[in-house]
Amino acid sequence: MSEGRVWGEVGNLNPLQITDKNGTTPDSTYYGNNMNSYIGSLRYDPSGRKRKSPGLQTKRKRKLKPEFQPLVVEENYAQLRMDEFNNKYPSFTGSSRYQPEQDQSWKQEASKNFTVAPAYNKGAYQVIPSTDIKHIGK
Numbered sequence: 001m002s003e004g005r006v007w008g009e010v011g012n013l014n015p016l017q018i019t020d021k022n023g024t025t026p027d028s029t030y031y032g033n034n035m036n037s038y039i040g041s042l043r044y045d046p047s048g049r050k051r052k053s054p055g056l057q058t059k060r061k062r063k064l065k066p067e068f069q070p071l072v073v074e075e076n077y078a079q080l081r082m083d084e085f086n087n088k089y090p091s092f093t094g095s096s097r098y099q100p101e102q103d104q105s106w107k108q109e110a111s112k113n114f115t116v117a118p119a120y121n122k123g124a125y126q127v128i129p130s131t132d133i134k135h136i137g138k
Contacts, residue, residue, distance in 0.1 A: 113130050114129055115128050115133055115136075117136050
């Protein structure tokens with residue numbers, strides 16, 4: 001038999017030239033360069049990603065819905081303590097120190113005699129009497 005390369009050497013080889021230690025050519029080398037043939041697990045695609053295979057998955061049993069039962073509310077210890085405290089120490093119901101706002105309608109009457117505008121069309125806004133409104137932009 002012609003001298004071939006030993007199986008496992010690195011290099012650009014024709015699959016027909018590769019032989020193992022006994023001088024025989026392994027069957028898998030015939031499929032190495034052929035892209036149309038496919039060897040390997042059916043769980044993986046040619047690029048190496050794992051495929052979703054519904055035949056390999058186990059079917060799940062559906063759970064039965066439990067029968068509806070209305071919620072029974074029970075007061076817990078903390079709620080009982082809060083109710084007891086509120087009954088013993090009720091909220092303050094007496095008079096408070098609150099006083100209504102004083103009448104400030106006079107401010108609106110007084111502000112009718114003035115306007116707010118920037119003086120000479122630049123700078124900060126200023127309060128200008130209504131007698132000088134004609135001089136605002138000059």
